[in-house]
Amino acid sequence: MAKTNVHVLGMTEVQRHELETVSGAENLAFHNVLDYERLVETAEIDFEELLAAARSQLDAFDGTVDAIIAHWDFPVSVMVPILAAERGLPAPSLESILKCEHKYWSRLEQRASIPECVPGFAAFDPFDDHALDTIDLDFPFWVKPVKAHSSNLGFKIEDEAGFHEALAEIREHIEEIGDAFDAALSMVDLPPELQQWGGNTCLAEQFVQGTQAAPEGTVFRGTFRVHGVLDMHKDADGTSFDRLDYPASSVPEHVQQRMIDATERYMKHVGFDNGCFNSEFMWDEEADQLWMIEVNTRISQSHSDLFAKVDGASNHEVAIDIALGQEPRMPHRKGDFAVAAQCMVFHDGDAVVTRVPTEEDKAALAERYPGTVLTTTVHEGDRLSELAGQDSYRYVVGKFYLGASSHEELGRLHAQIVGELPFEYTSAGPEADHEEGGR
Numbered sequence: 001m002a003k004t005n006v007h008v009l010g011m012t013e014v015q016r017h018e019l020e021t022v023s024g025a026e027n028l029a030f031h032n033v034l035d036y037e038r039l040v041e042t043a044e045i046d047f048e049e050l051l052a053a054a055r056s057q058l059d060a061f062d063g064t065v066d067a068i069i070a071h072w073d074f075p076v077s078v079m080v081p082i083l084a085a086e087r088g089l090p091a092p093s094l095e096s097i098l099k100c101e102h103k104y105w106s107r108l109e110q111r112a113s114i115p116e117c118v119p120g121f122a123a124f125d126p127f128d129d130h131a132l133d134t135i136d137l138d139f140p141f142w143v144k145p146v147k148a149h150s151s152n153l154g155f156k157i158e159d160e161a162g163f164h165e166a167l168a169e170i171r172e173h174i175e176e177i178g179d180a181f182d183a184a185l186s187m188v189d190l191p192p193e194l195q196q197w198g199g200n201t202c203l204a205e206q207f208v209q210g211t212q213a214a215p216e217g218t219v220f221r222g223t224f225r226v227h228g229v230l231d232m233h234k235d236a237d238g239t240s241f242d243r244l245d246y247p248a249s250s251v252p253e254h255v256q257q258r259m260i261d262a263t264e265r266y267m268k269h270v271g272f273d274n275g276c277f278n279s280e281f282m283w284d285e286e287a288d289q290l291w292m293i294e295v296n297t298r299i300s301q302s303h304s305d306l307f308a309k310v311d312g313a314s315n316h317e318v319a320i321d322i323a324l325g326q327e328p329r330m331p332h333r334k335g336d337f338a339v340a341a342q343c344m345v346f347h348d349g350d351a352v353v354t355r356v357p358t359e360e361d362k363a364a365l366a367e368r369y370p371g372t373v374l375t376t377t378v379h380e381g382d383r384l385s386e387l388a389g390q391d392s393y394r395y396v397v398g399k400f401y402l403g404a405s406s407h408e409e410l411g412r413l414h415a416q417i418v419g420e421l422p423f424e425y426t427s428a429g430p431e432a433d434h435e436e437g438g439r
Contacts, residue, residue: 001027002064003027003028003029004027004028004029004064004066004067004324005028005029005031005061005063005064005065005066005067006019006028006029006030006031006066006067006068006069006320006323006324007030007031007032007033007058007061007065007067007068007069008030008031008032008033008068008069008071009032009033009034009039009054009068009069009070009071009072009076009079009080010032010033010034010035010036010038010039010040010071010072010076011030011031011032011033011036011071012036014375015071015301016030016032018301018304018305018314018316019316019320021308021314022313022314022316022317022320023313023317028320029063031061033054033057033058033068034050034053034054034057038050039072039075039076040072040073040076041388042388043176043388044176045074045075045176045177045180046180047075047078047079047180047181047183047184048183050075050079051075051079051082051083054079054083055083055086058083058087065087065089066089066324067089067090067320067323067324068080068083068084068087068089068091068323069319069320069323070297070298071298071299071301072298073149073296074101074147074149074177074180074181074184075180075184077097077101077296077297077298078094078097078098078101078184081093081094081097081275082094082187084323089323089325090274090322090323090324090325091274091275091323092219092272092273092274092275092297093271093272093273094184094187094188095188095270095271096270096271096272096273096297097272097275097297098184098185098188099270099271100270100272100277100294100295100296100297101147101297102146102147102181102185102194103144103145103146103147103203103294104121104123104146104194104197104201104203105146105194105197106294106295107121107203107205108193108194109266109269109270110266110292112269113265113266113268113269113270114262114265114266114292116290117262117281117290117291117292118291118292119205119206119208119291120136120137120205120206121137121203121204121205121206122134122135122136122137122203122204123146123197123201123202123203123204124201124202124203124204125201125202126145126167126170126171126174126200126201126202127171127200131167131202132160132163132164135204137204137205137206139157139158139159140156140157140158140207141156141157141204141205141206141207142154142155142156142157142204142205142206142207143155143157143163143166143170143202143203143204143205144202144203144205145170145174145177145178145199145200145201145202145203146178146181146197146199146201146202146203147177147178147181147199148174148177149177149388151240152173153169153170153173153174155169155170156207157204170202174200174202175200177199178198178199178200178201179199179200180199181198181199182198182199182200184199185198185199208282208284208291209282209284210282210283210284210285210289210291211231211250211251211282211283211285212231212232212233212234212241212280212281212282212283212293213229213230213231213232213248213250213251213255213256213259213280213281213283214229214230214232214244214278214279214280214281214300215228215229215256215259215260215263215278215279215281216228216229216230216276216277216278216279216299216300216303216315217260217263217276217277217278218275218276218277218318218322218328219267219272219273219274219275219277220273220274220321220322220327220328221273221274222273224264224267224268225328226260226263227307227311227315227318227328227330227332228246228247228303228307228311228315229247229248229256229259229260230244230245230246230247230248230303230306231243231244231245231246231248231249231250231251231407232244232280233245233250235346240344240346240394241344242343242344242346242414243341243342243343243344243410243411243414244302244303244306244341244342245306245339245340245341245407245410246303246306246307246310246339246340246341247310247339249339249407251283255283255290258290259279259281259283259290262279262281262290262292263277263279263292263295266279266292266295267295272297274322274325275297275298275322276297276298276299276315276318276319276322277295277296277297277298278295278296278298278299278300278303279292279294279295279296280292280293280294280295280296281293298319299315299316299318299319300315302342302399303315303342304316305340305342305373305401306340306341306342306401307330307335308335309335309336309337309340309371309401309403310333310335310337310338310339310340310403311330311331311332311333311334311335312331312333312334312335313330313331313334315330317329317330318330335403336371336403337371337403337404337405338403338404338405338406339403339404339405339406339407339409339410340401340402340403340404340410341401341402341404341410341414342399342400342401343399343400343401343402343414343417343418344396344398344399345396345397345398345399345400345418345421345423346394346395346396346397347384347394347395347397347423347425348394348395350383350384350385350395351383351384351425351426351427352381352382352383352384352425352426352427353378353379353380353381353382353383353384353397353423353424353425354380354424354425354426355380355422355423355424356376356378356379356380356397356398356422356423357374357376357398357421357422357423361374361421361422362374365400365417365420365421369402369413369417371401371402371403372400372401372402372403372417373400373401373402374398374399374400374421375398375399375400376397376398377396377397377398377399378395378397378398384397397423398421398423400417402414402417
């Protein structure tokens with residue numbers, strides 16, 4: 001019997017391995033479309049050229065194109081609905097995707113549908129020398145491009161001097177993604193309030209604090225479902241996410257339900273259908289105030305191993321189901337662990353990587369801590385400041401996934417393993433001292 005062909009943009013070997021573990025995988029054939037390096041690990045993007053190259057590869061495929069899946073942020077997240085629509089395959093509309101991905105457009109749609117969850121915000125032109133005069137927010141506030149990778153070019157602004165320092169860096173790099181995002185925006189009819197705020201626009205947002213959590217789910221033929229809520233833990237400095245825990249325990253269930261209800265109202269408002277999502281919220285417990293941070297229009301791969309460890313199947317199951325036009329299915333609490341986490345490994349300050357954990361190191365880690373999987377995001381010889389898609393304030397050098405019997409055990413194991421990992425560096429400047437170990 002011929003296999004069903006599932007095409008994945010920028011598929012890595014890690015993803016291929018995960019995809020081949022889903023139920024019914026023996027009847028599926030997974031095919032890569034364009035290289036990961038070309039789609040993800042790059043500082044500059046030519047959206048139209050990438051779209052044409054993907055079309056050409058799919059057209060030349062000797063077989064059927066039965067499903068197309070997005071695992072990555074822009075440009076992949078926007079290319080897939082275009083490619084799927086051209087072939088009559090299930091996917092969200094391009095407009096609904098862009099309403100989520102354009103940070104200012106998304107805030108406008110949130111204000112229209114879930115106003116009680118929206119912090120103060122303002123769009124501004126980063127090339128305007130008087131931009132600060134147009135922002136009616138108190139210090140501190142966040143600034144970020146309306147489209148960027150991760151937290152890249154995102155800054156917490158404490159004062160006027162800090163604002164102008166951030167603008168200098170934003171001006172240097174915003175067009176690397178902004179121009180490509182403009183090419184995507186040109187494919188839909190923008191509302192009047194968006195006409196002057198294209199891909200090279202920035203957003204200022206009220207600084208909010210609290211506990212973060214993230215519902216993940218699907219919308220299929222109008223039916224909204226959530227298959228899990230995850231905790232998003234920040235480090236001691238409160239600047240970076242250093243751990244994702246599943247299932248969530250840091251916010252009460254009734255608050256989790258408010259997050260889910262707000263997400264459903266927003267997704268229905270923007271017309272999102274036949275796709276996966278994860279939404280991020282901040283809960284200020286003292287004020288009992290819920291803030292929506294953002295909505296991502298795909299499953300999070302950071303969650304995949306966590307669902308497998310706790311529920312017995314990864315979230316790739318629902319992504320494949322929907323891409324094939326089938327009702328999404330997920331087991332519940334059928335895994336080997338009560339709780340699971342993705343743990344980040346950071347290095348603060350610029351440096352050159354001189355050693356990364358080997359395959360033998362990874363195997364030894366999995367033997368000491370059963371079920372633990374380590375992936376590294378750097379190579380020997382890499383200079384951290386030259387890596388694409390990194391935060392503006394620290395560098396991710398790896399991540400690992402582990403299961404445990406409790407959230408307390410997760411926290412203990414996280415710190416213990418980070419201290420054991422054999423990353424090594426040499427100084428790359430006055431701010432980077434020689435350091436050994438995971439931090």
